[in-house]
Amino acid sequence: MNDHLFPGVPLVVIYNNLEVFYRFLSRGGDESFLLARRCHGDRALFWLRPDKLLFVTMPIPLAAYMAARTGYSQTRICSPSRPSYHLSRDILSDERLVGEILEYAGSERVIQLVPYATTPEFLLLADRLNSEYGLTVLLPESPLPGMLWLRDYVDTKSGFRTLASQWVDDPARLLPFGVVCRERSAAAQAVRSFWSAGKACVIKADGGESGLGTMILQPGDYPSFEDLQTGLQANLFLENDLVVVDEYIPSADQLSPSLELLIPAPGCGQPQITYLSQQLFVGFGQFDGVIISRELAERPWYPRLARQGLVFADRLQKMGYVGHFDLDVVVDQFDNPWLLEVNSRRTGGTHVHELACTLFGPDYLEQVTLLSHNRMPSGCVGQVDCLVDTIGDLMYPMQSNRWGVVVTISSSLELGEFGCILVAPTTADAFTLQQELVSRLAG
Numbered sequence: 281m282n283d284h285l286f287p288g289v290p291l292v293v294i295y296n297n298l299e300v301f302y303r304f305l306s307r308g309g310d311e312s313f314l315l316a317r318r319c320h321g322d323r324a325l326f327w328l329r330p331d332k333l334l335f336v337t338m339p340i341p342l343a344a345y346m347a348a349r350t351g352y353s354q355t356r357i358c359s360p361s362r363p364s365y366h367l368s369r370d371i372l373s374d375e376r377l378v379g380e381i382l383e384y385a386g387s388e389r390v391i392q393l394v395p396y397a398t399t400p401e402f403l404l405l406a407d408r409l410n411s412e413y414g415l416t417v418l419l420p421e422s423p424l425p426g427m428l429w430l431r432d433y434v435d436t437k438s439g440f441r442t443l444a445s446q447w448v449d450d451p452a453r454l455l456p457f458g459v460v461c462r463e464r465s466a467a468a469q470a471v472r473s474f475w476s477a478g479k480a481c482v483i484k485a486d487g488g489e490s491g492l493g494t495m496i497l498q499p500g501d502y503p504s505f506e507d508l509q510t511g512l513q514a515n516l517f518l519e520n521d522l523v524v525v526d527e528y529i530p531s532a533d534q535l536s537p538s539l540e541l542l543i544p545a546p547g548c549g550q551p552q553i554t555y556l557s558q559q560l561f562v563g564f565g566q567f568d569g570v571i572i573s574r575e576l577a578e579r580p581w582y583p584r585l586a587r588q589g590l591v592f593a594d595r596l597q598k599m600g601y602v603g604h605f606d607l608d609v610v611v612d613q614f615d616n617p618w619l620l621e622v623n624s625r626r627t628g629g630t631h632v633h634e635l636a637c638t639l640f641g642p643d644y645l646e647q648v649t650l651l652s653h654n655r656m657p658s659g660c661v662g663q664v665d666c667l668v669d670t671i672g673d674l675m676y677p678m679q680s681n682r683w684g685v686v687v688t689i690s691s692s693l694e695l696g697e698f699g700c701i702l703v704a705p706t707t708a709d710a711f712t713l714q715q716e717l718v719s720r721l722a723g
Contacts, residue, residue, distance in 0.1 A: 283549065285420050286392050290333070291331065291332040292392070293332050293335065293394050293395075294371070294393065294405070295337070296368050296397065296401070299368060300397045302366070318691075323688045326632075327631055335357075338363060341693070342668075343355075343690075345664075361374070368395075368405040378413065391416075391417055392418040393422075395422065398419075398423060402422070406422075423601055424600065431601065431624045434622050437460075438460045438486050441455065449587075454618060456527045457527045458524060461522065464515070464518050467483060468505065470525040472508070474527065480498045483515075485523065486522035487521055488521075490567040491567055535610070536559045537556060537559070537617070539556050539586065540555050540556075541604070546602075551590060554630070556572070556582065557629045558571045567628055568653055569651070569652035570650075570651075570652050571649070573650075604625060604627060608622075608623065636648065649707045651702040651711070652702075655699070656697060656721075657697055657721065658697055659721035667690070671717060683704045
């Protein structure tokens with residue numbers, strides 16, 4: 281699992297997700313979007329190997345308890361006393377946090393630094409640790425500074441569409457027909473064209489995240505063109521951005537897989553598939569978690585998806601990309617995979633996959649299914665102690681069994697929710713465990 285890391289070199293992890301999404305999430309005018317994403321740093325406890333120094337925006341309330349139960353007690357966790365939305369900057373401006381890194385580097389004064397996503401702020405942190413503090417900083421999951429534009433470009437809907445249309449085997453059968461509009465008024469006219477042809481369409485912000493602001497529009501959803509324009513103008517997530525209008529691909533089973541791949545640094549190997557998952561959503565299109573099971577790779581659409589994913593990874597590697605990315609897909613009623621977008625960073629299931637590798641080894645799919653949620657309603661449970669009292673006997677490992685609930689996000693309890701991974705022998709067992717969990721919380 282960690283073949284791309286440097287053996288024996290101290291590992292420092294930075295969960296800097298808000299550096300990537302702050303501007304986009306701020307469009308919604310609702311602080312709760314930012315608060316919820318800030319809590320997601322809890323998941324990084326289960327990234328990579330247990331022996332690491334982890335920086336998150338806010339403390340993880342249940343960290344010690346879950347680390348002891350899952351074997352991650354070697355992970356040291358730090359957070360800034362005055363957090364902002366730019367964790368890399370917070371670290372640089374806090375002598376205590378820089379001191380933690382210097383101490384962890386040891387006498388060799390070498391570290392490897394892994395982020396949620398490579399950003400200008402993260403690269404500045406790496407540069408300053410080298411130039412001002414004399415550390416040798418290795419970046420096994422980051423492109424060179426001159427290639428940061430590529431990470432940002434492929435992460436947009438329009439950038440992905442441009443590259444994929446040149447790289448995939450058969451664009452007409454793998455990419456939904458779509459157009460990129462300069463503004464919402466032009467997008468409304470594009471929607472009208474889809475409707476005139478009797479087709480539904482999907483509206484997305486070019487730089488969107490987790491499905492926020494995405495709209496499925498069926499012919500007749502708005503009584504007039506003026507009402508359609510008003511509806512798009514009210515969508516704040518489309519503001520000051522390109523707007524992508526894609527043909528809607530129906531899926532009888534609501535099947536939306538995601539294939540994650542890892543591109544190692546130059547000279548460190550070929551791209552490899554890390555995991556395949558089925559995405560889970562809350563409401564319309566808001567990402568909530570994944571299911572990772574051996575059954576997915578047995579579906580008839582998977583070989584074609586895997587082939588296209590590796591082609592895409594090979595081309596990105598040749599252009600200078602380094603790090604994780606996933607390819608989000610919808611599978612139609614004829615078992616055809618349609619490629620939708622790329623997320624050029626560690627993704628919503630990376631912690632699930634890496635936890636499973638740590639607990640069960642690289643062949644974990646032969647042993648377990650994993651079902652994850654980022655936003656499980658906590659009912660009347662609002663405190664960590666109460667959560668442990670309520671579901672403690674369901675937590676991994678349950679009695680003598682190597683399955684159970686792993687709490688992955690506990691800092692969001694004050695918002696009435698938490699994150700978890702349900703580990704079970706089969707998919708059916710995972711959903712049975714989920715029913716018991718929901719019942720406990722409701723009671």
